[in-house]
Amino acid sequence: MNYGTLNTLNNILKNLQSDAATLGLTIAGLMIIVYVIMVMFTDDTNVTAHNKRWQNLQKVFLCAALIAAAGAIVTFGQQLGHAIHP
Template sequence: MNYGTLKSLNGILGNLQKDAAVIGLTIAGLMIVVYVIIIMFENDTNVVAHQKRWENLRKVFLCAALIAAAGALISFGQQLGSALHP
């Protein structure tokens, strides 16, 4: 069997795990930027629409925080694991 593909996939996953916190923060920032741009293009001045936009923005911030925290947690776990098992 040819394990070259599995080795390269394992290498890619290893690199992603090493940079998990940076990837999480980048994705979180991009989510916020995209949603803010969407808000800028909306012209609805209705009070209900305004409240809905802020509600959705809060959800985006929560999702962004969860993604960033998950990335940081993975990175912390890997550093802790490598410290315990040299």
């Protein structure tokens, strides 16, 4: 049986896991940048629209923080695993 494809997928997952914190921070930063650009193109100036944009920005920051934290936790878990099982 040929396991070449499965080995390739396993290697890709290992590489992604080893760089999880970096990927998390990058995705979080891109989310924030995209939302800020969307806000810049919005020309609605009433108070309700302003409050809604602020609430959405808070959600984006929360999601970005969760993504970055998840990446950091995966990296920490891997380092802890390597320390316990050298």
